[in-house]
Amino acid sequence: MGHRGQQQVLKDKTSKDPEKDAWIANFYTENHLAWELFSEVASPEQLKFMVYLGDEVYYYPCSDEVFSAIMEKKGKDLLPVLYFKVWEEIEPLIEKAIDDSYKKKFLLNLLRIKFRHETATQVVLPSRLEKRLLQIFTRVASVERPLAIEKEKKNQNCKRAISSKAFIEALNDPSPIKDLECSSLDRLQEEIIFLKLKRLLSLTSHPEIWEEEREFSKEEFLQMMNGSITGDGLEWFMSVASRWLGRDRRHYVLWTGLSAGQCIIDLEIIRLLIHMGIKIIIATKNAFYFDAITMDDALEDQVLLEYFKNALYITNHQISKKELIEKLKSDYMLFIISDGTQERFNPLLTSVTFARAFKESDVVVCRSPRDMECIHDSHFQFTRDVLSIVAQEDGVVSMNLRPHHPNAVRFSERDLAEKAEALIYHLKMQKRRGKTIMFYSAIVGSIPNQMETAKEVLKVFVDYLRSKQEDVLVINPAEHFEPGMDADDIMYMWEIVQRSGLIDIWRFQTVEDIEKAFELMGKKVPPEWVGKDATYSTGCTKEMQIAIEVQKEHPEMQIIGPPWQKFLRRKEYGVGKLYDRVLDEK
Template sequence: MRPGRVDPAKSVLFSLPRRKGRDFFAGAQYILVRFMTLRCPVDTASTCPGFLENRKNPMSEIIRYVKGLDPDRDAWLTNFFTENHLAYETFPDVVASPEQLKFIVHLEDEQIYYPCSDELFAAIIEKRADTVLTSAYIGIWTRLEKLVREVVTDPYKQRYLLSLLTIKYNHETMHKVQLPGRIEKRLLGIFTTISEIDRPLAVEREQENKRVAAFLKSETFEQLFNSPEGLEIGDTTTLTDIDLQLHLLRLRRLLLLSSMRPIWRQDQPPDSDTLRRVMNQPLDTPEWQWICNWLRDVIAGKRRPCILWVGGRSGEIVFDLAILHIFMKIGIKVILAVKQDFYYHRVSFIDLLEDPTLDELLEDADLIGDPKISKNQLLRYLDSDNRLLVISDGTREPFNPLLTSVTYARAFKEADLVVYRNPGGRENINNHFQFTRDIVSIIPGDDGEVDILLKPHHPKAVRFSRAQLRRKAQELISMVEREKAQGKTIMFYSAIVGSIPGQLKTAKEILNVFVEYLRSSLNDVVIINPGEHFVEGMDADDIMYMWEIFQRSGNIDIWRFQSVDDIVKSFELMGKKVPPEWTGKDATYSTGCTKEMEIAVQMQKQYPEMQLIGPPYEKFQRRKEYGVGKLYDRTLAGSE
């Protein structure tokens, strides 16, 4: 055996034999995939009635895991999430909180989200996933082994890495509970750490981007791209119709060209006849028609949307940027998301800084490296000049909402449409889960063909646009301005609402009781109680954004923050004793109130006559950021 070659006979990589020097991994993978296509339909009712709820769904028979029917299966479910490092309770600094997850996935009460296909999840829970997972695991090893041999040239280090990765691979795949994406992420992490190669495959990927950039500047492309071939102009055709046709024609041509791999894999692009044929072929699918109708509304001025575009691989990304500039020209706000770390030929955040081609193409873009940007910061970027925003999704996996960054989750929430250019994540999009935003998955098929999948948002998904939140804030501003014109004093009352986990109902009751007490005690004072203006479906992001607009309007005469005495008085008014979880609490315990105190201090500098009542400013400094999408501080939740 040649140096650096891992001996499969000494590995648990399914102990496939080698004959006449031939590697049988590929053959075994083919056999397993063929076997998978002949498998029988899943019948969970025969093994555990009620364990999985079955509903009619074109994507899958398996819909929803029902907990509480079998303790052994529930334990295996918990093991599934912990072994895959996907349990928020166990890994709160890595896994998205339930509130953050709901920015992306629409979940009903008690519904469990898993980042894989319904079929694979059911197979793992039923402990019969050997065939499906074995095939996927072999694919991971094949890619990883090829990567090591391509980029690690030192024979000793190459063999050491392959041996180490084999050990880790065998350990991770032993129990057939690990999701393929999670295993691949861990193995790639080991590879990049041990190899000490900053950007594996960088030369090849940069060359691919350079080829596409040169192609888009070529005379051949310019001539074919600007050809009027395909425009339909008749006696009744309006200029608006022509404008729409032009944008759709350009978009279609770029999408079709982005599937032409020879453009970035070869030094010479395909000939002009081939390019002309590809660029002018139709896209006659319902999904494409949906995109056309969506853009028609944009051009007609019916919406001014924001698109989150999740970029693809090297070469393809240059076409993506050309497409995004078309969107920006017609007034669409655009956020481009890329991978956080190395993932083969997928574009990562560091590539944007190190790749000369991408650096040039993105010279006017805003690159946001902060993984936990606030809603207000993101909206300030979106409200500024129409510049391209670029973020990382926070992962090195195809599609996993449980592990995306806070910044990505907030970008998803603010977007009107999300476009994925990622073949590997298709099965995780095309399962039974529905999302909070419309999703279009556009991936390359054969050269010159694209495969488009449309996943409409869940009909119950609630979305508060910036315009709606601003309008609601303005209504409050107009109301208090009318009251002030009549000589009344405006008081804003900041209090704990959701900062004590499990006490939301009690917090609202305390707030309402005390505000009514103040109203009965004070003359000609209008008291703004935030709890009275809450709209179902709002999360902390929406609430803080709306109230900050009102709070900075300069209409508050007295800003009162809830004190310990306020809470004691509230329970006294309710005829109750103060329970332990409320003893000693005041507004300083609330992260939201802390944010509001900072605003109040800033506003007092502008309006020195404004009074501040409540705990001193210094006591607010222990709370700096409210939990993502929630009304309490995640640090406090973890300490309860």
Template sequence: MIQEVPSVLPVPGQAPRYGVDPILDAWLLHFMTENNLEHSIDPEKNASPEQLRFMVALAPDQIYVPCTDAMFGHLLTEQADPLVVAEYDARLARIDGLIDAFVPDDYTRRKIRTLCQLKYRQALVKPTLIPSRLGKRLNTIFLTQSGLDDPYRERRRAANRRAFAFIQSETFRGMLHACPTDLPGCGSIPELRHVLDLLELKRLFAMSVMPEVWEGDGACPGPEALDAVMESFPPEFSRLETMLDPRRGARLKILYLIDTAGGVMFDLLAVRTLLRMGHRVMLAFKEGFYFEAPTIWDTDGDPILDTALADAHFLTDQRITKNELLQVIRENPLTVISDGTRERLNLYRVSVTFARAWKEADLVVAKGERNHRRLILTSHQFTRDVAAFYRLPGDGLRFDFKPRAPGAVSFTEAEITAKAEEIILGMRQAKTAGRSVMFYSAIIGSVPGQTKVAIELVTAFVAYLRRKLPGVYIINPAEHFEEGMDADDLMFMWEKVQRSGLIDVWRFQTHFDIEKSFELIGRKAPPVWAGKDATFSTGCTKEMRIALSMQQRHREMQIIGPDPEKFFRRREYGVGRFCDAGIDCG
């Protein structure tokens, strides 16, 4: 009889991985499917492995688990562990509170409560559900059955009003702007300015986690409450201080994850400080109702929040491209996005835009205990530096800094642009020497498991063309790949090259090219390559669109290859992938 609990357990402090034990593999797949997080089963809702790698540093056989290491260890036993039961109980109790407060009809109230209890009891039979996933399911039941879209909308507005009223008070101004008792020694005005900016940022962080300002009777704290926090400010903040220092010459792109209404008003003041320091900020809201968490739609009907975000750029496109996102960041110091979800931070469910914002950021600032649990209390490492802080019981503040994974490669926009400019320079020199410039678009990663073969084929064929056409400067994209560059980076680089106006002939790979390529490398074409051409590559499809638009501007440019109409049956290339979003890349 097959044992249900694996005898070989994941290594503590490391991300779980496949290939260690067949029973563990089966359990991990069971765990992922029970939590509805497996991309291959529900690719429309769950991020692909490639998109996850924008944010999480994972080896090929590792999986990302969106919960703390401690919780994962409890769920692994599938026993009704007291900690798990307590978390489940808390989720059910929170929904019970919603039902009592917002469903006046007794019949509907009993129906929703009973349905939620059935789901709760089902989860208790063999606890595999991450508590936040159970909470999401119960919340979805409540919203769909009650007909309400956001029962906390007015509560969040009230919290923002109370926080704003406190911000307008003399008490707040005295707390924030009071000169330090001992002005730190400094060697220059810029150094002093940086010290004061950091002092203001620390004070705003501290006040942003004082819920007494916007909850309960609104009894606002005085200077002594702030002093208590500042006296024991976590030393880990120094890591952030170093990163934010403008004298390092770096202007950071910061992804800022907010936590609750009320507190968001102080977050926005902290963001203003970061902007004044020269950094750019992407502020992440929720897409829909998640209790006190602000949503991207809260500005509608909340004049306080609307005014505070008056000069922000709202980016509502959930699937923005890398080029478009970078342009938005360049043009707007403050950009507001949603994470694409209405649940606790779950990197499987975040939008493409959020994943790309994470990837393009230099730093992720995550506020609140929920974000802290997901990002700090886990063995997973991430592709970006993460600074997380939240209020401890009493007057303390916890601040943790998790540096990006040691192996995480990041290409800046400037670095990728420099690579593009280097290629463009070669094209320009070739044209000056009287040579024609040809760009060769070919399948690289669109045939599952055949990327190395594809590179070998295109390299052999371009070498063949160069022998046949010595007067033509031929660009082979496969020769310019650099380890760590993903499809987003490459498409960004090549679009700059392709829109340079220097291409005379744009050749797209045909099935005849592929047959000749196999002949050149002395091998027979396997069945998987039969009939393939550039139309099977969604990267090439994107390039055909660019080629047609450039031909409108440069009529003399020739396009050689399959009929352009055959390209447009393909879908947009997958996020961070070299292949079609609908094809399993293996």
């Protein structure tokens, strides 16, 4: 670990107790979860897309019980049991997936060595141990899609079963409808959809449908469909879905945790939801993870390809907010993404695309029992409602809601577009009154730990411009910020305004602007601000690219500031912030 990395981990996790802080820093580094040190770990801004942190200093992807046991160094009773459960799944996997005798023995011995090494200090999370052992397995096994034949067989068995006449008759059996009292045909249609939904959910607790190669009778299907659904999730979801019906606004559900065989019934449920007008984003695993459906499975399994023939695959792991929203607004109703991981649900390691899909969704559905520890056994709450659907035993399905944190603020695409349109209307009114419109792009968050100073510099200089220019409306973007908005929201909203063709002058912050602002404040320019201008900001770089594109359509617009060539060093703004990650690592 570099010196700066050690300082940053301690600074971010400090509790004024050096021994405790050192142990916390050790926990994050040993589990490869310190974002300052490992490029694959989500920044705090990206994490906040999914987890509502509030005043929390750090987040951990495990149960409170496990974290407390590690922090208090009392894991000797709990952790060995959890570690052994991991090994109990890894060992038979090797036996099943590898035929070569030498390679099998070699891999087993290698993994035993790694297992003993990783568990010795009792600091590594069981989920991280599992991930490391699986990575070694996939690399040494050199199998393109481990267990592919077995997983495809399960999908084929399940598809064959639900394509049978017996299944179709059972699913459409009208007996319960006779007892329904509905006020309208629309209401009756809704009740029919929900009845089918409950029947399909009950089927997910019967693995014999995909494990066994046999025919099932209508009576057997009806019996399986009449299972018990426990928890508060079903009633809640039906209430939410009912409110969504007939609304103009599109709603999105992020569906995670598909597993072989069971996923075919999930996809039938998803078809029902799409029929209701709900758009679905399916998140696969990025690499082999036991029975979980991976992106490779989604691209190669013939049964899945049939279901996904009208889906849009999004393979870019770092899609921008604008690109994602444009795809979601398309005519597609089903989208396939990867969560970017090879492990249980871990918001610290999911891809940028998954984080943004989570943020844009109305509800997140979690289907994997392995994810429950992180979702229900932890005190952390999420920015979106999370609905877990887990088969407990034959005939029993547990549906539990993890409500979003009440303080989590969501700005939907429509919300941001409406705010942009309101600003555009205001600018049109000002232009009719003879005003010249100037948009001022400046450093906001590009200099670490200088956010408040940047806002002050921006305000002081914009006020100065307003005082010396007549009939010029100078737009200071910071004045239109609302609590809960992140840089993704801000950039998306302002781009709509910026492309409206209403801007007469687009001014980018210069070194001289910054020097003048500090002069007006009666201060010398601090060392961290010396020589800085808009080219130092990745957000401004993005805006310069937009400005050049807008100028092509509206040649009369004037661009003032540093030459555009100097902006080329910044390629993309950071996730959830107005500066790129590299700047904060120097």
